[in-house]
Amino acid sequence: MGKTYALTGNPNSGKTTIFNELTGSAQYVGNWSGVTVEKKEGKIKNTDVHIVDLPGIYSMSSSSIDEIIALNYIIKDKPDGILNVVSASNLERNLYLTIQLLEMKVPVVIILNMMDEVRRRNMDIDFDELKNILGTKILSTGSNDRSQLKEIKHIIFEDNKSSFERFSYFSIDIIKAIDKISSIILEADQNLGVDEKWLALKILEDDQEVLNEFKNINPNILEEGKNTRKELETKNNEDIKHLLAKQRYAFLSLAAKKVIKDAQGNLEKESFTEKLDKYLTHRILSIPIFLGIMWLIYYITITGLGDATIGFMEWLIGDVITELAQFGLSAIGASNMVESLVVDGIIGGVGAVLVFVPQIMILFFFISILEDSGYMARIAFMMDRIFKKFGLSGKSIIPMLVGSGCSVPGIMATRTLENERDRKLTIILTPFISCGAKMPVYLLFATAFFESNSHWVVFSLYVLGIIVAMASGMLLSKLRYKGESSDFFMELPPYRLPVIKSVAIHMWDKAKDFLVRAGTVIFAASVILWFAQSFDFGFSKVTDPSQSILAILGKMIAPIFEPLGFGDWITSVAFITGFAAKEIVISTLSVLHGVSEGALVTSLRGVYSPLSAYSFMVFILLASPCFAAISVMKKELNSWRETGFAILYQTGTAYLISMTIYQIGNLIY
Amino acid sequence: MTIIDLKPGQSGEIFQLDLDGKLKSRLMEMGMTPGTSVKFVRTAPLGDPINIKVRGFNLGIRRSVAQNIILK
CATH class of the missing domain: 3.40.50.300 (P-loop containing nucleotide triphosphate hydrolases)
Incomplete structure (x- = not known):
């Protein structure tokens, strides 16, 4: 075994x-x-x-x-x-x-x-x-x-009874109390499956979480524990938990003195971390350094390396793979319909997403470096003052930064927040921070409509996400999640060089998620979309996609988006399919416009104005996240009510802001 | 005297933590027990929280907490 x-x-x-x-x-x-x-x-x-x-x-x-x-x-x-x-x-x-x-x-x-x-x-x-x-x-x-x-x-686990005397560092009265309770546990003979002395300690501490696991425990034992605890606390004039911590640390201080060989008193000398912190948390320098690092990450991911990899991937998918597929299909004599399914449906849909895989890996590379180096904790430390103003704790920035890669691990990262109120609020706000899967949507639209200013347009979306998250924090902590944010306290760990292996595993994990989605959900969605737009309700092939099943369904919901500037059926369908995964939005547009990633830009220009394109991007940025993020939100909030509220709040906010942008924009231009 | 009365670089010895049960437990479990030496390292760039050093590691805590940690 x-x-x-x-x-x-x-x-x-x-x-x-x-x-x-x-x-x-x-x-x-x-x-x-x-x-x-x-x-x-x-x-x-x-x-x-x-x-x-x-x-x-x-x-x-x-x-x-x-x-x-x-x-x-x-x-x-x-x-x-x-x-x-x-x-x-x-x-x-x-x-x-x-x-x-x-x-x-x-x-x-x-x-x-x-x-x-x-x-x-x-x-x-x-x-x-x-x-x-x-x-x-x-x-x-x-x-x-x-x-x-x-x-x-x-390895063989030795019996560690030999030299370590459990509880020997506790005061006599505590040891006696443990002995007394544990002997009652033994007498009761309940076969609880854990060490009786440890259980006695937990009863003495009144550790509710542990006691919940042993519900069948004899109430007399608990009663005895309660009385003993009261006795001890009155006698020592201190909470039992604090007494235990104090006594354990007294023992550990002595142990450390015996064990650490520090002839020159180096422990007290300034370490590398402290030297580096002089700059990285410096009164004046630290903020520009932080903004500079963020800008650099953003710049390299979106424009620097990102642009180069996109060009390569577009060439690979649009030219090499598409042509190979067309060549192969005509060689085996496949019909036009099959060719359309493969080229327009599958390669168009899945390919539109795969183009962005390298860029998403770059983003996760940086997030992983921020986390592993120890700098992330400094960011939380520096930002606490600001976050406190918006009803949050500095620690809330960690889920948000992780969420800039993917909301799923971002929402999970809220577990380090001690305070339930802070945690709930951060879970609801994290999806406002644009995730890696939304990035392809902006990149596509920004290149199509804003050419030379495209980088600024994408940047403005990230900033808008942060502003909406902060403003919502302030609003929701006044209206729904009242109360103070928790008392921020956080270890500032030593700076460490990130380990390549860990960073690589992290990057690969995320790329794998993305690739698996491309091969499953996005593949299936692309095929379904292709069928739904190729056939009508009588299942006969349509020549004009606007007569298809999808078009008819899309047209039913399209009017909702009319005030936002994108009331055409294709966009409405893209928004709905975006629930499965945000990058599907471009797969959908690509399949439904019947063009590959490269030509999509041209056909999008026929549908949107720059203003409605911007309004659409804002809506994608802020509206409810994908199913994966919704389900994690549900798990972490542990309530359908709260989750439902979150989705409604996010989508409602998205609708209002997009509409405001579009309507005001229309008045100006 | 509390932690915030120290100047950056100065150390003191913890006398007691005038904090509520849960936060007090957390800090004590991290080693901030009475008698422990604590060093005020620096203030965050925006003035709050502060960076202190206890038992060889750095911890960020808010001023509102630090002013309830009484020194000897």
């Missing part, structure tokens, strides 16, 4: 990098039982060893969704072992989680990461001493040396 190990660790401990290192390309994404939050799993190459990547957490106290997920996984799924990634450069805080794991009496092996960072500062860690204190096996790694990770394949 294969073994399953859970990977745990603090945020910024390098856990994800280690996960990628261990599992490489053999990763898959699933869902956690109970909650539909992304769960990453993988297999160590050529073995039967599964690794489950638990969310990055600071503590096992079940006070955030991530902590609850990790805790539930460990107590319910009972992995064969826990691989605890500990950052050697931040030992005390990382070991706080470790001793909580050891308190659970589960098998733990420590992966002591970032050893290179420690040694670069002329410090070292006494492995034997650390092993002696914790009683666990320790594998040491750093970004320059991953050799010890290979041992995980055939």
Whole structure:
């Protein structure tokens, strides 16, 4: 039988990098039982060893969704072992989680990461001493040396009772309380499936999330726990949770002193991160630097590299592949109808989207660099003041920046927000930040209608998205999500060079999503659209697409969009198909205009004026996101009511703003 | 005296956290327990939040929280 190990660790401990290192390309994404939050799993190459990547957490106290997920996984799924990634450069805080794991009496092996960072500062860690204190096996790694990770394949989890005395660092009265409650648990003989002393501790702490998992627990035990807790809290004049944290840290301070070899007092000296932060969070310089970085990312993605790759992809799909297909089809004597299906339907529809794959990969490359380098946390730190004014926390900028790649991971990234109100609001606002799939729509329309100013037009859309998100934050926090935003606090992790492998895996994951969509949803949509516009309700081939099934349906909804400037049936259909995935909008236009990506520009000019084209882009930018994003919104909001509100709010806002732009524009011109 | 009374670069020792239960727990779990040394590193460019250093790592917290962290 294969073994399953859970990977745990603090945020910024390098856990994800280690996960990628261990599992490489053999990763898959699933869902956690109970909650539909992304769960990453993988297999160590050529073995039967599964690794489950638990969310990055600071503590096992079940006070955030991530902590609850990790805790539930460990107590319910009972992995064969826990691989605890500990950052050697931040030992005390990382070991706080470790001793909580050891308190659970589960098998733990420590992966002591970032050893290179420690040694670069002329410090070292006494492995034997650390092993002696914790009683666990320790594998040491750093970004320059991953050799010890290979041992995980055939690791044996030792019994860590030997030298680590659980709870020994708690005061006598707490230890006695744990003993008392645990003996009552044992007497009750309920076979609860977890260590009784740990459960006793959780009863003492009154950890509701954990206790929910043990509903059949004897109420007398809970009553006893409650009384003991009250006694302890009155005696110490302090909350039990705070007492525990204090006592654990007292133990860890001593442990760190014994373990860290720091002869020259380097820990107190200024690190590379602190030197860099002098500039990157500098009073005056930091804002221009931030704007400069954002502009550079935008510029390279949209105009620099983006333009070049689009040209290449258009040539590849429009010229090479289309001609090959036409040549091949006529060689085997395919009918005109088949040729039209393949060339206009499939290549036209799928190809219109594939053109943008390299550009979307570039965008994800940059987002991944921002996240992995540690700069993202600084952005949140710098922007908190502004976001607070709009009823949000600085942390809300992270989902939004991630959302500029794709709203789906963006919405999931809201889990780091502690406050429910902030989280809901950020989920609803994130789709206003233009995603990578909407980008192709702007690029197509901007090139078609605004030629020399096209880059400014696209830029204006991104800015509009941000303005609408901010204004909505202010509006909704006054009307619907009242209350204060949470007290921002956030670790500013050390700057690190992003690991190429992790960045590449991230980029490939996203490109794969996009390609899979192109091969499935978009392929199917293109074929269906081609049929629906080639035939009428009597299923006979139409010569004029405006007599087709699609046209008749499209014309029914088209009047709704009349005040926005694009009341033709093709645009209406494109908007509806855009629910499946935003890039389908151009596939739809391409198929329905019966032209390839290159010639589409010309036929679009026949349908829209620059003003109605801009109004259309604004509508695509702001209106309800695609199904994938809607379903993640539903999962994270955990309410159809809230989700329905979000979609209505987004689409209503889009409608009003597009209409205003079009109507006012018409008066001026 | 609280954290915001420190000048950038100065350190102090935490006496107590005058904060509500949940936030207090979070900060204590991250190592901000009484007796811990805390350094005021710098203020964010727009004046809030501030960057402090505790147990070897950097943390951003709002002034409104920092002024409730009492130093010895």
